[in-house]
Amino acid sequence: MSWLERLRSGLSKTRQQINDTAGFLGNDVRDVFTNRLETVEDLEYALIAADVGRAATEEILEDVRRSEGRNLQDALMSALTLQLEPDARRAEFRKLGFAPQASRVSVDPRGHVVMVIGVNGVGKTTTIAKLGQYYQSRGRGVMFAAGDTFRAAAGAQLGEWGQRLGVPVVQGTDGGDPAAVAFDAASARRARGTDLLFVDTAGRLHNKHNLMEELKKVRRVVDKADPGEPSEVWLVLDAVTGQNGLQQAKKFHESTPLTGVIVTKLDGTSKGGILVPIVRELGVPIKFIGVGEGAGDLQPFDSAEFVRALFDVELPRS
Numbered sequence: 001m002s003w004l005e006r007l008r009s010g011l012s013k014t015r016q017q018i019n020d021t022a023g024f025l026g027n028d029v030r031d032v033f034t035n036r037l038e039t040v041e042d043l044e045y046a047l048i049a050a051d052v053g054r055a056a057t058e059e060i061l062e063d064v065r066r067s068e069g070r071n072l073q074d075a076l077m078s079a080l081t082l083q084l085e086p087d088a089r090r091a092e093f094r095k096l097g098f099a100p101q102a103s104r105v106s107v108d109p110r111g112h113v114v115m116v117i118g119v120n121g122v123g124k125t126t127t128i129a130k131l132g133q134y135y136q137s138r139g140r141g142v143m144f145a146a147g148d149t150f151r152a153a154a155g156a157q158l159g160e161w162g163q164r165l166g167v168p169v170v171q172g173t174d175g176g177d178p179a180a181v182a183f184d185a186a187s188a189r190r191a192r193g194t195d196l197l198f199v200d201t202a203g204r205l206h207n208k209h210n211l212m213e214e215l216k217k218v219r220r221v222v223d224k225a226d227p228g229e230p231s232e233v234w235l236v237l238d239a240v241t242g243q244n245g246l247q248q249a250k251k252f253h254e255s256t257p258l259t260g261v262i263v264t265k266l267d268g269t270s271k272g273g274i275l276v277p278i279v280r281e282l283g284v285p286i287k288f289i290g291v292g293e294g295a296g297d298l299q300p301f302d303s304a305e306f307v308r309a310l311f312d313v314e315l316p317r318s
């Protein structure tokens with residue numbers, strides 16, 4: 001399966017919820033809103049069940065209602081795409097009453113170091129491997145730092161990926177100081193002139209104060225070892241955890257300001273709508289989405305493509 005097929009098949013559960021209101025997706029919006037109010041209610045329920053969130057759901061229904069003369073699916077796709085735009089653009093285009101050309105997020109890290117953080121098991125280590133492959137295949141030099149010194153197997157796991165991809169890995173010692181590994185790795189990156197360093201960190205809960213302080217320390221140390229552009233901090237979020245994951249993300253963001261989010265496991269959830277509140281409430285761009293366990297199953301996030309995959313509509317990439 002191609003990644004797009006995998007995304008489509010992953011989103012089929014989310015789609016199913018929306019399609020349960022279907023039969024009517026081809027109907028004119030005016031017809032639905034005058035004669036089939038139960039469809040509007042079903043749709044509202046489906047959007048909330050897919051974790052789109054209440055505020056966004058209300059805006060979507062309002063935008064759809066205003067799209068008289070279009071069919072329900074088209075109107076819904078435009079309204080959803082709009083919800084995945086940054087705040088200012090969304091407000092502007094809602095006022096104008098039409099959908100913008102979807103904006104593309106830059107996945108080119110500003111500095112040379114990207115810290116990858118998140119709660120346990122969301123897919124950080126795997127995602128770092130995928131990022132390595134992504135940037136390497138685009139001609140960038142890549143290094144990894146095994147900053148997860150807490151889970152004994154994490155360093156070995158990253159080491160294996162490094163070997164497979166031909167990416168050098170700076171290892172720490174089990175139970176050692178993650179900031180020390182990050183410092184060594186950032187210094188080594190600078191000395192070698194490698195383009196990008198991805199720093200793995202141990203999974204942690206947002207409510208563990210000392211662990212959140214540890215992240216801040218890793219960040220400080222990296223910026224000290226490699227002054228210049230500030231490091232990026234990307235949070236990995238498991239789509240399956242839905243609204244709960246979003247609350248965790250907010251806490252991480254308060255503690256160590258995020259510069260990007262990567263949403264994993266979109267291949268196996270009915271909560272595909274969670275991307276909407278991530279964009280709206282966190283205000284941090286989604287950089288990549290993960291749609292499987294293989295090194296190739298990571299793609300830059302493209303809102304229009306995502307919405308098309310959600311509705312299983314095949315259109316050429318713009």
Ligand SMILES: Nc1nc2c(ncn2[C@@H]2O[C@H](COP(=O)(O)OP(=O)(O)OP(=O)(O)O)[C@@H](O)[C@H]2O)c(=O)[nH]1
Binds near residue numbers: 122123266292
């Ligand atoms: N289906 C699916 N599985 C994924 C995806 N990304 C990661 N995984 C799987 O999720 C599991 C956990 O991944 P890890 O990379 O070990 O997670 P981690 O966040 O580093 O874990 P800790 O170090 O324990 O915090 C592995 O089995 C991965 O293969 C994805 O996009 N889709």
